[in-house]
Amino acid sequence: MMDSDRTLAKVASFRAKRPVPPSVNNAVPDALYWSTQMAAVSLQRDRASFMRIYDHFAPRLQRYLRNLGVAESMADELVQEALLTLWRKAAMFDPARASLSTWLYRVARNLYIDHVRKEPHWLPVQDGLDRLDHAESDRRDSQPESSVDQDILKQAIDRLPPVQAKLVRMCYLESKSHSEISLELDMPLGSVKSSIRRAFAKLQGSMRAPR
Amino acid sequence: MKPTHHLDDATLLSYSAGALPAALAVVASAHLERCATCREHLLDADQIGGMLLQQQRVEAPDDDARAAMLSLLDHEPALAPMALPADFVEAHDPDRLPSALHPWFGKSMHALRWRRVAPGVQRILASSIAGGDLMLLRIAPGSKLPLHSHSGNELTMILDGAYDDMLGHFGPGDVADLDGETLHQPVTSPGVPCICVAATDGPLKFSGWVARTLQPLFGF
Numbered sequence: 001m002m003d004s005d006r007t008l009a010k011v012a013s014f015r016a017k018r019p020v021p022p023s024v025n026n027a028v029p030d031a032l033y034w035s036t037q038m039a040a041v042s043l044q045r046d047r048a049s050f051m052r053i054y055d056h057f058a059p060r061l062q063r064y065l066r067n068l069g070v071a072e073s074m075a076d077e078l079v080q081e082a083l084l085t086l087w088r089k090a091a092m093f094d095p096a097r098a099s100l101s102t103w104l105y106r107v108a109r110n111l112y113i114d115h116v117r118k119e120p121h122w123l124p125v126q127d128g129l130d131r132l133d134h135a136e137s138d139r140r141d142s143q144p145e146s147s148v149d150q151d152i153l154k155q156a157i158d159r160l161p162p163v164q165a166k167l168v169r170m171c172y173l174e175s176k177s178h179s180e181i182s183l184e185l186d187m188p189l190g191s192v193k194s195s196i197r198r199a200f201a202k203l204q205g206s207m208r209a210p211r
Numbered sequence: 212m213k214p215t216h217h218l219d220d221a222t223l224l225s226y227s228a229g230a231l232p233a234a235l236a237v238v239a240s241a242h243l244e245r246c247a248t249c250r251e252h253l254l255d256a257d258q259i260g261g262m263l264l265q266q267q268r269v270e271a272p273d274d275d276a277r278a279a280m281l282s283l284l285d286h287e288p289a290l291a292p293m294a295l296p297a298d299f300v301e302a303h304d305p306d307r308l309p310s311a312l313h314p315w316f317g318k319s320m321h322a323l324r325w326r327r328v329a330p331g332v333q334r335i336l337a338s339s340i341a342g343g344d345l346m347l348l349r350i351a352p353g354s355k356l357p358l359h360s361h362s363g364n365e366l367t368m369i370l371d372g373a374y375d376d377m378l379g380h381f382g383p384g385d386v387a388d389l390d391g392e393t394l395h396q397p398v399t400s401p402g403v404p405c406i407c408v409a410a411t412d413g414p415l416k417f418s419g420w421v422a423r424t425l426q427p428l429f430g431f
Contacts, residue, residue, distance in 0.1 A: 047284065051280075051281070054277065055272060057264075058276070059267075059269035059270060059272055060264055060269055061264070063267040063269050064264050080279070080283060083280060084283060084284075087284060098254060098257065101264050101265040102254075102257050102258045102260070102261030102262075104264065105260040105261040105263075105264045106257055106261075108264070109228075109260065119236075121237075121311070121314045122236075124310075125310060125311045128310050129240070132244070132250065133250060136247060150262065153262050154262055154265075157259070168259070168263075169263070171228040172230075173263060175229050175230045177225060177231065177232055178221065179412060192221075193221040193390060196221040197220045200221070200256065200259075201220065203259050207255055207258060
């Protein structure tokens, strides 16, 4: 109890310094804004903050799932399920580790693999990996690198050469395997993989770059 | 012991995207369990997914959808304190298989029921996995496998024992992440049998008449 009171006090003073901007469609609020909303959901069960997250992310999750070929009613269901997961597990969110969009991306992808691809063992394995990561960050004295600068990553994605950008999108947004991409684009498997490797190295470089 | 051979970045990106064929994903998960380095790289890959999610252009949700979401919250029970079970990894138990393998092969290395498929080679096939083949292999110490390449992707993780090939020395926790361009001939280390879990998304291609003779025995 003591611990959560202390955290609450910390968050409360942190919140006071930062007025909440009105939500604007398609504008992208920064990571600090989302971690503030998440703190309010987690500690105060604040519905207004929850609905700010909903308004921004629900349509994006919906679009993501529909692009993967999920039927509309199933996509609606999975979006609700993803946000209920957020409501239930808000305390697990660690803004120093990953941005909220990353966290929700993982939740939605996991629901997709579980419900749509019907791989019943995926969720327990992912929960296990999550726990390992939490145990690790608890053991560390100092925080690891805080979540990446979203603007720098966005620019790095925009700067990818067209072929690499296309392959990255086919992976993430169409969930195509390397072999499927190789067939569809009539490109040797080795070239598909090496292009993806190069794209990943560039994006990773941007995330690790000194600010 | 920390693994020294890791998942290919292209494999990790595919895993993050939910696009890795199921059999390969099982082996990738087993390695991720044992490898903090690959978990860090996976987080990077997830950040890319998060950004692509963020970048989608969309309309605001309608009032009905918002109302439906709020009514779901009404039915949520008050939150119980989050339990963090510590049972995921009982570290350093050499008999315990990685958790990702439990649904397919059970928990204990000791309890595995091997079937001989060729001299010095025993195997257990995972049944009914969609998207590729998944198997455990137990290869006698000091054996030389036939030279082979792969028509698709192959992911192998060492669970016990070791082998050497042109790519280096592979010990427990290491993964060999190979595609069709690699032609290799692993030689298992002396001492204990080499036990590994292997997944493919396409059949193996052996070269040479000996290998062609062996291929039906392996049943790849």
